[in-house]
Amino acid sequence: IENASWDVVRKGIRARSTMLVLNVWMLGAEFLMLTIALSVGYRLVSTGALTVGAVTGAVLMIIRLRGPLNTFMRVLDVVQSGYASLARIVGVVSDPPVPVPDSGADAPRGHVELRNVSFSYGGPWAVRNINLTITPGETVAIVGASGAGKTTVAALLAGLHIPDEGEVLVDGHPVSSLSDRERVARLAMVSQEVHVFSGTLRQDMTLAKPDATDTELRSVLDLVHARSWFDRLPQGLDTVVGARGIQLEPVAAQQLALARVLLLDPAIVIMDEATAEAGSAGAGALEDAADVVTRNRSALVVAHRLDQASRADNILVMDAGQVVEQGTHDQLLAAGGIYHRLWAAWTAGRREIGSAGRAPDGDSDPDLVTSGVTT
Structure with a gap:
């Protein structure tokens, strides 16, 4: 810096x-x-x-x-x-990008495997010797301190980076060898920062599925709990949003991005702290929406909130670019290691913040109560 x-x-x-x-x-x-x-x-x-x-x-x-x-x-x-x-x-x-020909991959199954993956940005290793398997329908969460390499692992799986060592396989094929058509059917990534394109809400959503009907669009908005703000739009799906129209709040923008993923219907979803912008008021709705998106899909979740990680089928704890702990929520708590200390700090912080945000009538003040601390 x-x-x-x-x-x-x-x-x-x-x-x-x-x-x-x-x-x-x-x-x-x-x-x-x-x-x-x-x-x-x-x-x-x-x-x-x-x-x-x-x-x-x-x-x-x-x-x-x-x-x-x-x-x-x-x-x-x-x-x-x-x-x-x-x-x-x-x-x-x-000099447009050269199209990648089809690799001959079978129908999307959602099987992910990282074998001894290492990657650097030109200096020290950002991640080192990462081994990870996600079976179809399984949710794997990655937690750790900032700079531990969580986002790098997500980018490697998405094909945004090519590993210096090892392999990243999706349905048995290197992710870099998949064509655009094959990759779209298998992978979708939602990051902390999403973009609302200028145009009508319908145009923004049909980028993921051009032939989607209005009924489908409203249905996915319901699934991601977006009707609270959608019903207030003056022209519904024809309302202009983005830079030239109504500026959506961060939570609404994330819900819109998750709705696009539902329309796209990929086999694998990568969520890189996709609920980090929820704040206190929108945390519950956005996390519920994220659960809907990952349901019945293979998912890699870079967890901003530990209660989101606790619901995963498998949890990886990263430190200094390496996986130092791995297991279910209960197994990691029983091990008494880094995850146990993170969970203890998380739950203690939630109790303290909840007490501080308690309204005089006994109800929690949504403007004061937050969902916890960043890990």
Whole structure:
């Protein structure tokens, strides 16, 4: 962080220095032009070739050149940004990704296997010797401290990264060898940060299933407990959402993303802290929606809340890029290791926060009570 911050400082100083040099050159050029104009004007007035008014007008026009030049300098940054954006667009158009041919995989079953997987981002190992098996319909949760490698494992399974060592197999095939068609039928990932596309709510949802009927769209919204905000939309499915319309709250945006997963109906769901934005008021509804999405599917859940991990069929505890504990909730509690300490801190925090958020009438205040701490 320190190196990155100082890099920003150095680049900022360099940009300001460049602008200062340009301003100095402009002032020098302006001074030179005015000096030459006044000298030539004096000479021409002395010989009677021009009047004082004509020379004065010419000098004033030269002074007015500063405005357009300053404006040009101010738009240089915009021009450079536009050029970089255009270069990226041209690069994508002229050199599109090469389609991956079908690998010949059978019908999606939802079987996942990571064999001795290791991966680094160019430095030390981010994850090391990860072995994981998810049978069809099984939910596996990953917990651990920030930086333990949980998100990296999720990205490897999704095919966003290719392991430096080992294999990531989906239905017996390396995930990187699956074609787009095969991957869409098997994998869907919901992260902590989701995007609401500009357009009507119907258009936003039918990205996952273009031929979905309005009845199907409303049904999946019901399943993810989104009707509380959907019923308030002025035009229902025709309401414009996103940057050019109604801005959905984080919980609503996550529910919309989960609804798209239900429409897509993949065999495997990867949830990378997908309920982390729930806060106190929307935690229950969003976690229930996540349970609906993972039901009867293979699921890898990077758990933000330990009560979500406790419902998984298998739990992996990661530390420093390695799996240090593995088992069910009861088995890990009985082992008395890292998970036991995390669970004890979690439950103690919930009791303390619940007591602090207790309303005078004995009901919990939803604005004060949270679902726990981040692990």
